[in-house]
Amino acid sequence: MPAASLPRWIDTGVIPVLNIALALIVSGLIIAAIGEDPFAAMAVMVKGALGYQEGIGYTLYYATNFTFAGLAVAIAFHAGLFNIGGEGQAYIGGLGVGLVMLALDSALPMVLLLPLGLLASAIFGAAWAAVPAYLQACRGSHIVITTIMFNFIAAALMVYLMVNVLIQPGQMSPQSREFDVSGHLPFVHEALAWIGVSFARSPLNVSIVWAAVCCLGLGAYIWRTRWGYELRTVGHNERAAVYAGVNPRRVIVITMCISGGLAGFVGMNEVMGVHHRLLLDFTAGYGFTGIAVSLMGRNHPIGVVLASLLFGVLYQGGAELAFEVPGITRELVVTIQGLVILFSGALAYMTAPWVARIYYAVKPRPEPAVSAA
Amino acid sequence: MEDAFVFTVLTANATVRVATPLILCAMAGLFSERAGIIDIGLEGKMLGAAFISASVAAVTGSVWLALGAGIALAICLALLHGFACITHNGNHVVSGVAINIMVSGLTVVLGIAWFQRGGQTPSVGPDARFMPITLPFADVLRDVPLLGTLYSGFLSGHNLLVYIAFSAVFATWWVVYRTRFGLRLRAVGENPQAVDTAGISVAWLRYRAVLIGGLLTGIAGTYLAIAQNAGFVQNMSAGQGYIALAAMIFGKWRPVPALGACLMFGLLDAVAIRLQGVVVPGIGEIPVQLIQALPYILTVVLLAGFIGKAVAPKAIGVPYVKEA
Numbered sequence: 001m002p003a004a005s006l007p008r009w010i011d012t013g014v015i016p017v018l019n020i021a022l023a024l025i026v027s028g029l030i031i032a033a034i035g036e037d038p039f040a041a042m043a044v045m046v047k048g049a050l051g052y053q054e055g056i057g058y059t060l061y062y063a064t065n066f067t068f069a070g071l072a073v074a075i076a077f078h079a080g081l082f083n084i085g086g087e088g089q090a091y092i093g094g095l096g097v098g099l100v101m102l103a104l105d106s107a108l109p110m111v112l113l114l115p116l117g118l119l120a121s122a123i124f125g126a127a128w129a130a131v132p133a134y135l136q137a138c139r140g141s142h143i144v145i146t147t148i149m150f151n152f153i154a155a156a157l158m159v160y161l162m163v164n165v166l167i168q169p170g171q172m173s174p175q176s177r178e179f180d181v182s183g184h185l186p187f188v189h190e191a192l193a194w195i196g197v198s199f200a201r202s203p204l205n206v207s208i209v210w211a212a213v214c215c216l217g218l219g220a221y222i223w224r225t226r227w228g229y230e231l232r233t234v235g236h237n238e239r240a241a242v243y244a245g246v247n248p249r250r251v252i253v254i255t256m257c258i259s260g261g262l263a264g265f266v267g268m269n270e271v272m273g274v275h276h277r278l279l280l281d282f283t284a285g286y287g288f289t290g291i292a293v294s295l296m297g298r299n300h301p302i303g304v305v306l307a308s309l310l311f312g313v314l315y316q317g318g319a320e321l322a323f324e325v326p327g328i329t330r331e332l333v334v335t336i337q338g339l340v341i342l343f344s345g346a347l348a349y350m351t352a353p354w355v356a357r358i359y360y361a362v363k364p365r366p367e368p369a370v371s372a373a
Numbered sequence: 374m375e376d377a378f379v380f381t382v383l384t385a386n387a388t389v390r391v392a393t394p395l396i397l398c399a400m401a402g403l404f405s406e407r408a409g410i411i412d413i414g415l416e417g418k419m420l421g422a423a424f425i426s427a428s429v430a431a432v433t434g435s436v437w438l439a440l441g442a443g444i445a446l447a448i449c450l451a452l453l454h455g456f457a458c459i460t461h462n463g464n465h466v467v468s469g470v471a472i473n474i475m476v477s478g479l480t481v482v483l484g485i486a487w488f489q490r491g492g493q494t495p496s497v498g499p500d501a502r503f504m505p506i507t508l509p510f511a512d513v514l515r516d517v518p519l520l521g522t523l524y525s526g527f528l529s530g531h532n533l534l535v536y537i538a539f540s541a542v543f544a545t546w547w548v549v550y551r552t553r554f555g556l557r558l559r560a561v562g563e564n565p566q567a568v569d570t571a572g573i574s575v576a577w578l579r580y581r582a583v584l585i586g587g588l589l590t591g592i593a594g595t596y597l598a599i600a601q602n603a604g605f606v607q608n609m610s611a612g613q614g615y616i617a618l619a620a621m622i623f624g625k626w627r628p629v630p631a632l633g634a635c636l637m638f639g640l641l642d643a644v645a646i647r648l649q650g651v652v653v654p655g656i657g658e659i660p661v662q663l664i665q666a667l668p669y670i671l672t673v674v675l676l677a678g679f680i681g682k683a684v685a686p687k688a689i690g691v692p693y694v695k696e697a
Contacts, residue, residue: 030479034486082466131673141676142685144413144466145622148615149669156666164660291470329492331481338475346457346468 006356016298016344018351020310023339030335036327048320049313055320057188057202061274063305063312064204065266067211069290070297070304071218072262077299078222079255080235085132085147086263087287088154089125093264094271095158096124098278101271102166102176105183113183117272118210118265125264126257128154133256137249143256151287162280176278185273205273207265214262215301221258231255263287285334292337295345311337378519382526384643389535390601392639394419394610396538397593398617399624399631400545401586407549407626408582409562409688413469414454415590416614417476422447422594424480427494427605428487430501430598439501439599444591450476451587452580459579462692473614481607496604503532503600534596539632541589546628558582562686565693575693590614619672625683638668 006015028038049059069086076083083089100120104113132146162174186206189199222228233241234251241248270282293311297303318333343350398415405412426443430436450472457463457471481492488494508529514521549555557578561568565575597613598605620638624631645664652658675683 030482034482082464084466084470135673135677139677141673141678144411145618146673146676148413149619149673152612152615152669153666153673156662156669160660160662163662288470288474291467292474295467327486329481329485331478331492334478335475335482336478338471338473338478341467341471341474342453342457346463346471347461348463350461 006359010355010359012298015351015355016296018355019343019348020296020340023336023343026339027336034327036325041321041325041328044321044324045317046313049317053200054202055316057200057204058316059312060208061202061204062315063308064208064211064269065286066289066293066308066311067215067305068262068265068269069286070293070308071214071301072259073290073294074297074299074304075218075222075255075262076259077294078235079231079251081252081256082144083129083147083256083259084144084291085129085150086290087283087285088151089128089260089263090266090283090287091154091158092128093121093125094267094282095278096120096264097268097271098176101179101183105180108182110182114185117268121264121268122261125267126261129256129260130253133253137252158280162278166278174280178277183272184276203274205269207269207273210265215305219301227254289337292341296340378522382522385527387643388636388639389531391642392635393535393538394593394596394613395617395620395635395638396632397541397589397596398614399621399635400541400628401589402618402621403545403626403628403631404582405586406621406689407562407686408558408579409565409686409691410458410579410583411465411469411690412586413466413618414450414472415617416610416612417473418447418450418587418590419594419597419614420480420608420610421450421476422591423598423609424484424605426595427598430497431495431604434501436501436503436599440595443595444588447591447594448584448587451583455580455583459576462694465690477608484605492607494605497599501599502603503534505530505532532600534592534600537592542628542632549628562688565688569695616668619668622683623672623675626686641667
């Protein structure tokens with residue numbers, strides 16, 4: 001890899017920014033191609049996402065989902081696994097929360113339902129990831145393919161459950177009944193009102209606090225524990241890990257369970273935090289956005305948070321843009337997301353040789369050390 | 374008896390209609406993956422081709438221009454995939470996912486910009502679609518019992534792209550197993566070092582493989598847009614690219630078994646609608662969703678090694694970096 005010879009600040013700073021810039025330039029060209037002004041569009045997006053309280057609330061609400069989904073992809077990447085099944089794990093995680101709330105919301109107070117909901121989403125999400133993980137670890141089935149298949153199986157299962165089992169009787173659309181108030185996560189505007197701060201209404205809820213906790217916890221897990229060390233060893237070289245006394249099978253299953261649990265929290269944010277009922281398609285592609293977020297953030301929790309915020313701005317700003325400019329739809333954001341995955345992921349090192357050429361033109365290459373092979 | 378036979382013919386026709394894009398995509402994936410390039414992007418290439426062919430058909434009214442445009446776009450996307458995976462040693466899965474997501478957004482963005490119909494293209498008339506072809510003597514032989522019904526009811530009366538799809542299976546088999554190119558293709562997916570040592574360009578072989586994949590997915594997309602349907606609607610490929618991928622794995626990366634898997638998945642889809650609400654004695658009512666999920670479940674079971682072992686080409690997904 002040519003980037004390996006570059007200093008760290010270029011590899012983790014300049015090149016990622018360059019890749020995002022390329023993705024945004026191509027996006028701008030697309031906007032120009034459909035006859036709109038890219039700079040005006042960008043202004044509308046930024047204003048819509050950050051210009052007023054409700055917009056900020058929506059931006060942070062989207063960013064919460066992307067942080068969970070991005071962390072899920074990131075931890076799997078560190079173990080050399082590609083978890084493409086975040087969408088299905090989030091869906092099933094949401095199912096777990098929904099089932100607990102439907103069963104217990106009239107019996108228990110909020111203080112008990114909150115940890116139960118958290119646990120249910122993590123366990124259901126982890127269980128949905130555990131099967132592909134087991135198959136990868138013990139039967140050698142490729143995890144990319146099995147997690148894709150599990151996304152579709154989750155979708156079919158949810159349609160079956162919502163249409164036939166969990167639908168509120170006497171209703172046409174496949175939705176469950178609404179949870180009691182004790183089964184609602186407090187919105188941030190409600191929480192702020194308790195301490196006397198007024199903030200515009202938005203779907204932003206206290207899940208965002210949990211997302212921050214997850215970021216810190218995951219960073220500590222990956223870089224500060226022996227499990228994290230084992231995980232990174234497996235990711236770098238599975239055979240070497242075996243010689244070091246690590247059991248890769250166990251690491252694969254544990255890592256995927258953590259990953260699935262994190263994806264499950266997207267379901268918690270949506271079901272317990274926003275909709276307060278079970279319904280279809282509440283994951284809305286957030287699991288796939290997690291891939292873009294993780295790649296953009298270089299699989300690091302801080303990077304994931306930054307990328308989530310950027311995607312939050314894109315989603316909320318994109319909605320505003322679609323509302324303001326009739327020729328543009330929300331799918332523009334999906335296109336930008338695809339371009340980000342392309343440039344930050346698949347073509348991540350395309351620019352490296354050019355950057356290296358410019359860098360060494362400015363600063364002469366140091367003499368290689370004698371011991372260097 | 375006669376009724377049962379007619380019912381079978383009808384179901385078989387429905388199966389063929391559903392299976393055609395799966396077959397084309399499965400063969401596309403087969404070329405690519407046999408050469409060592411993972412092809413998650415079948416879905417995106419097919420969707421992109423469907424959009425462009427429907428647009429061109431709506432504007433020009435020519436099926437041939439539409440087919441050409443569909444193929445051209447799918448080939449461009451295949452080249453992009455090749456550029457990322459072969460030239461820049463990028464992650465094959467990431468590149469495929471990027472293409473799928475990008476296309477699913479871009480087709481709607483451009484659809485609205487070009488036609489202002491909420492992402493759909495204008496529906497096209499029979500002149501701008503691939504219409505059923507009646508084979509010679511089909512009308513005359515219609516009244517001959519069994520064989521006549523089989524000929525005029527099942528073999529005849531499909532559109533050109535259906536016949537192309539089935540021919541593609543045997544063409545694929547012949548190219549992969551009976552030509553020098555096919556031998557090298559299989560070799561580059563198993564052991565690229567050996568191919569390189571023999572003085573053959575690994576990159577050029579792999580580029581040719583993804584180009585063939587682009588050609589076939591282009592035909593598949595055109596089939597969706599202007600043969601099976603009469604225009605493009607948002608996300609009309611609806612996961613069929615992934616089912617085709619599953620079918621190819623189910624066929625263990627071999628053309629004829631992959632065809633069998635495509636037909637089986639097509640049959641499941643065709644009967645899923647008919648089985649809605651039917652009570653099977655001893656089991657009860659089978660949920661339609663279960664039948665729809667069956668291709669995915671079966672693929673997972675197969676990959677788990679419970680019904681035979683599906684072994685991928687050895688060098689699949691591994692970038693080939695020439696030793697300095």
